[in-house]
Amino acid sequence: MTDCRLDVLCIGNAIVDVISDTTDAFLDAEGLTKGSMRLIDAEEAERLYSHMGPAREISGGSAANTAAGVAALGSRAGFIGQVAPDQLGGFYRHDLTSAGVEFTTPATDFGVPTARSMVLVTPDGHRTMNTFLGAAQNLPPTALDEDQIGSAAILYLEGYLWDPEVPRNAMVRAIEVARASGRKVAFTLSDTFCIDRHRDGFNALIDEGKIDILFANEAEIQALAMVPHLETAVAAVRNKVGTLVVTRSEHGALAIRGSERADVPSEPVEKVVDTTGAGDLFAAGFLTGEARGLGLEQSLKLGAIAAAEVIGHYGARPEADLKALAGAVLA
Amino acid sequence: MTDCRLDVLCIGNAIVDVISDTTDAFLDAEGLTKGSMRLIDAEEAERLYSHMGPAREISGGSAANTAAGVAALGSRAGFIGQVAPDQLGGFYRHDLTSAGVEFTTPATDFGVPTARSMVLVTPDGHRTMNTFLGAAQNLPPTALDEDQIGSAAILYLEGYLWDPEVPRNAMVRAIEVARASGRKVAFTLSDTFCIDRHRDGFNALIDEGKIDILFANEAEIQALAMVPHLETAVAAVRNKVGTLVVTRSEHGALAIRGSERADVPSEPVEKVVDTTGAGDLFAAGFLTGEARGLGLEQSLKLGAIAAAEVIGHYGARPEADLKALAGAVLA
Numbered sequence: 285m286t287d288c289r290l291d292v293l294c295i296g297n298a299i300v301d302v303i304s305d306t307t308d309a310f311l312d313a314e315g316l317t318k319g320s321m322r323l324i325d326a327e328e329a330e331r332l333y334s335h336m337g338p339a340r341e342i343s344g345g346s347a348a349n350t351a352a353g354v355a356a357l358g359s360r361a362g363f364i365g366q367v368a369p370d371q372l373g374g375f376y377r378h379d380l381t382s383a384g385v386e387f388t389t390p391a392t393d394f395g396v397p398t399a400r401s402m403v404l405v406t407p408d409g410h411r412t413m414n415t416f417l418g419a420a421q422n423l424p425p426t427a428l429d430e431d432q433i434g435s436a437a438i439l440y441l442e443g444y445l446w447d448p449e450v451p452r453n454a455m456v457r458a459i460e461v462a463r464a465s466g467r468k469v470a471f472t473l474s475d476t477f478c479i480d481r482h483r484d485g486f487n488a489l490i491d492e493g494k495i496d497i498l499f500a501n502e503a504e505i506q507a508l509a510m511v512p513h514l515e516t517a518v519a520a521v522r523n524k525v526g527t528l529v530v531t532r533s534e535h536g537a538l539a540i541r542g543s544e545r546a547d548v549p550s551e552p553v554e555k556v557v558d559t560t561g562a563g564d565l566f567a568a569g570f571l572t573g574e575a576r577g578l579g580l581e582q583s584l585k586l587g588a589i590a591a592a593e594v595i596g597h598y599g600a601r602p603e604a605d606l607k608a609l610a611g612a613v614l615a
Numbered sequence: 616m617t618d619c620r621l622d623v624l625c626i627g628n629a630i631v632d633v634i635s636d637t638t639d640a641f642l643d644a645e646g647l648t649k650g651s652m653r654l655i656d657a658e659e660a661e662r663l664y665s666h667m668g669p670a671r672e673i674s675g676g677s678a679a680n681t682a683a684g685v686a687a688l689g690s691r692a693g694f695i696g697q698v699a700p701d702q703l704g705g706f707y708r709h710d711l712t713s714a715g716v717e718f719t720t721p722a723t724d725f726g727v728p729t730a731r732s733m734v735l736v737t738p739d740g741h742r743t744m745n746t747f748l749g750a751a752q753n754l755p756p757t758a759l760d761e762d763q764i765g766s767a768a769i770l771y772l773e774g775y776l777w778d779p780e781v782p783r784n785a786m787v788r789a790i791e792v793a794r795a796s797g798r799k800v801a802f803t804l805s806d807t808f809c810i811d812r813h814r815d816g817f818n819a820l821i822d823e824g825k826i827d828i829l830f831a832n833e834a835e836i837q838a839l840a841m842v843p844h845l846e847t848a849v850a851a852v853r854n855k856v857g858t859l860v861v862t863r864s865e866h867g868a869l870a871i872r873g874s875e876r877a878d879v880p881s882e883p884v885e886k887v888v889d890t891t892g893a894g895d896l897f898a899a900g901f902l903t904g905e906a907r908g909l910g911l912e913q914s915l916k917l918g919a920i921a922a923a924e925v926i927g928h929y930g931a932r933p934e935a936d937l938k939a940l941a942g943a944v945l946a
Binding site for chain 2: 339340342397603
């Protein structure tokens with residue numbers, strides 16, 4: 285799509301990750317489900333924060349991580365999301381902008397601070413997220429730059445954005461604008477609990493043919509289809525979306541488009557430090573491949589490479605030179 | 616000192632580290648001296664920040680890192696330092712408190728935000744620090760809790776605190792209180808550029824017999840004595856302080872007390888990621904040993920173990936279980 289100014293424009297919750305090492309016993313004591321994301325209010329955020337250990341603050345947010353990954357792979361990325369005019373919001377804008385992502389949504393004072401997610405990482409590298417949405421839940425449809433949406437080859441949205449009503453409306457509007465401009469719409473189901481909260485809404489989007497590329501992991505596609513079997517779930521969904529991408533952690537990933545299917549193995553990882561962002565970076569790799577017309581197998585491979593990099597360190601944005609790591613595929 | 620409520624009370628600049636990977640070429644282009652710390656104003660902080668890449672925010676500050684290390688080794692640590700009532704200040708207090716450090720200095724609004732240091736890490740693991748002191752430069756003598764100082768076996772101060780006038784006064788007062796209570800005073804020279812700025816002040820403290828334990832690295836002890844030779848510099852200073860501790864990076868460390876001397880090798884490090892905090896954590900180990908009456912060699916060994924842990928990851932505070940790593944020495 286040479287007429288497009290951006291390759292991938294991502295819209296999602298603008299969240300700073302507050303990452304702390306923890307133990308399985310701590311998760312048990314707090315009644316938390318390992319690997320999940322839950323939304324919490326200011327009071328619970330304060331309570332949990334006072335219990336957890338010292339932390340690193342690193343910019344995150346699912347779709348924003350994907351945008352950072354797309355930029356790191358050398359494609360043109362943008363992000364739409366809401367921060368407050370506070371220190372966290374300043375860090376957030378700096379981190380995205382200096383990563384090469386176009387981020388022009390203005391900071392606005394809604395009386396709540398920039399969102400943060402307390403990410404508890406157990407020794408096995410799994411992350412459990414406790415998200416206080418703050419300013420992110422107030423992204424209004426009026427904050428969208430519709431020209432920007434019209435000039436991006438792919439609009440990518442995170443399922444998490446469906447949780448609060450205001451950004452849900454922004455998301456629906458963004459999809460309308462993208463489709464009216466003839467652009468592709470990509471969507472990630474985000475989390476099984478998120479699917480449980482919004483199954484009808486997600487299915488409506490899919491059934492109405494509004495999703496060109498759907499991302500899910502194995503648990504999510506099964507939760508969406510409500511069948512405990514991967515291939516049955518895939519069969520139930522594959523014909524409702526243009527392209528279906530399913531990630532399977534260490535078992536690799538698959539993509540289906542019409543009658544075409546590709547399966548790739550996962551990339552080797554020396555040590556799993558923190559799985560936060562693995563799905564986000566997989567999407568970044570796949571979408572970069574799509575934007576370059578690389579075909580399913582090569583796009584999946586780019587996804588696997590980007591995901592493998594991000595789980596080798598704390599934080600959900602790439603630290604190594606992704607373009608170099610993906611050199612053979614991008615060449 | 617069984618009559619003491621705290622083993623080590625540290626006083627220093629309360630600074631959040633904003634850590635970003637960089638290249639030697641970037642340091643050259645910015646005219647920065649690798650491995651150094653420089654003080655910058657708000658305008659230069661803004662300018663440099665806009666040039667540097669995405670970052671992790673992790674609580675730091677030299678003496679505070681030492682306090683976190685002392686607590687991680689199982690001794691009783693406190694910290695005195697000034698933060699603003701902002702998000703960074705909130706993170707700062709959380710990180711120290713949840714690390715087990717007593718930190719009761721109130722946040723105060725001086726019209727400047729909590730301090731941050733932009734830490735640029737080159738691929739060889741060396742760090743170059745650009746520090747905006749913000750609220751930290753306003754720590755007044757009146758913020759000292761003199762009962763707390765009187766109840767700590769060792770008062771530990773960083774040379775960096777000598778830079779701004781207000782905390783310098785607080786430092787002088789804290790030393791008076793500690794000495795009047797019969798406590799030990801430990802001091803780190805911090806940085807060769809800091810010594811160049813304050814050689815007379817540091818030498819006055821030492822010559823007046825106010826320093827019981829002096830920490831320096833090889834370059835610092837030579838800068839203080841103004842001789843380009845380690846043993847000559849050591850000989851010039853050793854009799855002016857109760858105990859002299861000199862760290863020598865990969866060449867180990869030495870300690871001298873009167874006629875007694877101990878030398879230890881450095882501990883093996885798998886991969887040097889970020890040397891920020893190596894000296895701070897060495898001091899934490901040594902002071903923990905001192906507080907337990909372990910003797911020079913074992914105290915140096917504790918220092919070497921704590922320093923080796925912190926340079927294996929980003930950030931200047933321990934992440935692994937230091938007590939377990941130091942098990943044999945502490946037993």
